[in-house]
Amino acid sequence: MKTISDHILDILQNSVRAGATLIEIMVREEKSNDLYAVRIKDDGHGMTREKIQQATQPFFTTRTTRKVGLGLPLLKQNAEMSGGNLTIDSEPGKGTSVTAVFGYNHVDRPPMGDITGVLVLTIIGHDGIRFRYSHTTDEGEFEIDTDSLHEIFEDVPLRHPEVRGAINELIKTNLTAIGAST
Amino acid sequence: MNKITSLADLKKIKDQVQSKIKLRENSDVADTLVQIRVGMATCGIASGAKETMNFLIEETEHLAIDAVVTQTGCMGYCYAEPTIEVTLPGKEPMVFGHVDKVKAREIIDRYIIKGELVDGIIPASYKTIDEK
Numbered sequence: 001m002k003t004i005s006d007h008i009l010d011i012l013q014n015s016v017r018a019g020a021t022l023i024e025i026m027v028r029e030e031k032s033n034d035l036y037a038v039r040i041k042d043d044g045h046g047m048t049r050e051k052i053q054q055a056t057q058p059f060f061t062t063r064t065t066r067k068v069g070l071g072l073p074l075l076k077q078n079a080e081m082s083g084g085n086l087t088i089d090s091e092p093g094k095g096t097s098v099t100a101v102f103g104y105n106h107v108d109r110p111p112m113g114d115i116t117g118v119l120v121l122t123i124i125g126h127d128g129i130r131f132r133y134s135h136t137t138d139e140g141e142f143e144i145d146t147d148s149l150h151e152i153f154e155d156v157p158l159r160h161p162e163v164r165g166a167i168n169e170l171i172k173t174n175l176t177a178i179g180a181s182t
Numbered sequence: 183m184n185k186i187t188s189l190a191d192l193k194k195i196k197d198q199v200q201s202k203i204k205l206r207e208n209s210d211v212a213d214t215l216v217q218i219r220v221g222m223a224t225c226g227i228a229s230g231a232k233e234t235m236n237f238l239i240e241e242t243e244h245l246a247i248d249a250v251v252t253q254t255g256c257m258g259y260c261y262a263e264p265t266i267e268v269t270l271p272g273k274e275p276m277v278f279g280h281v282d283k284v285k286a287r288e289i290i291d292r293y294i295i296k297g298e299l300v301d302g303i304i305p306a307s308y309k310t311i312d313e314k
Contacts, residue, residue: 001228010227013255065258071224114232121235125222125253148189153196156203159250161243166195169186177187 001074003113004038004102010071011040011098012122017062018044018096020129027115027135029104029181036084036104036181041097047090055088075100082106104181112182116171123149123167124159133171140178144171216242216249216294217269223256229263230282237283238266241290249294259304268293277304 001007008025015023020042028037047055054060056076061069075098076086083103090096102109115135123131123146134143149158149167156163186192220226220235235251242249259265262279268289269275278289279302292298 001224006227006232009222009232010224013223013253017255063256065256066260069224074224117232117236121232121253149192152189152192156196156199159239160199160203162195162199164239166186166192170188170192173185173187 001078001110003110004036004078004100005113005115005118007071007075007078007100007110008038008040008115009118009122011075014071014098015040015042015044015096016126016129018042018046020044020095022130022132024132025119025134027112027133027180029135029137031104031138031181034104034106036082036102036109037099038102039097039099041095043095046092046094046096047088048092052088052090056086072098078102078108078110082109084109112180115180116168116175119144119171120164120168124164127158135175135178135180137178137180142171142174142178142180144174214248214271216247216271217267217275218242218249218251219254219267219269220251221255221257221259221263221265221267222253225256225260225263226265231264234264234266234281234283234286237286238290241286242294245290245295247290247294262304265304270294270297278302279304 001010012023022043024041026039028035056072058068058070058073061067063069079086079100079102083106084101087099088096119133131146134141153163158164158167218238220231220238222231222235235253239251242251257265257267257277259279264281265277265279266281267275267277278285281289285302288300292300
């Protein structure tokens with residue numbers, strides 16, 4: 001994974017597969033504190049304590065199509081390489097929260113990459129799941145909730161080209177406005 | 183056009199789009215739609231599945247093909263990522279491997295539009311990805 005947004009796209013799939021109906025993505029940039037934190041929190045079926053420990057092992061996966069599961073191990077590796085860490089909180093039946101902390105200024109911290117594209121693809125790719133995204137920087141905060149999008153667009157599908165373009169622009173403009181690092 | 187910065191701006195877009203959308207209201211019927219699913223697990227993302235998906239969305243729109251492009255998990259063909267599954271109306275799903283933009287272009291032009299078979303099909307005896 002070359003960018004943090006790739007990791008987010010990847011870890012989101014875990015939440016989707018865990019049957020989540022609400023997935024929250026929180027990004028916090030604190031340049032002054034040398035911190036770049038990403039949290040993905042879902043209300044999916046959660047994991048037992050034993051499974052949490054296995055989750056960051058490359059040869060653990062819940063899927064049956066293949067025998068390796070590299071999503072979390074790769075994120076952990078990238079976080080640790082930049083002086084940060086990965087923590088997983090989970091409870092069966094309640095949901096899972098994955099937090100990756102990176103060193104903001106560390107040379108090995110991957111760039112954020114195309115987070116706007118990731119969000120748009122995720123939103124239009126998973127009808128019926130509510131996504132909330134919040135991004136905080138030293139300069140401000142941006143939030144978007146698919147519930148308010150559905151409220152606005154009602155029966156107009158979000159994947160409609162013009163709608164998709166508009167959502168894309170909304171996210172991009174606002175992230176630029178709060179000085180989100182790319 | 184003004185910049186879109188708030189939800190109020192989105193509301194304006196919605197009103198514009200809604201007037202157009204009425205015309206093709208019936209086009210959402212599943213059996214006339216081309217369904218494309220892009221494998222978007224760790225292996226897919228690392229191989230550029232996101233770019234492939236964006237390309238498929240843009241090109242099917244551009245050519246006015248009634249298609250739904252969605253993402254799915256790993257199909258188990260990690261060696262051949264990015265992989266996509268294309269279901270033409272009334273046909274069995276077909277899985278293609280190593281789908282970069284060039285391959286995606288070929289799949290759209292030859293398989294989706296003309297119904298010809300193209301190289302890169304992963305022969306599989308499954309129905310859909312969902313059961314896995």
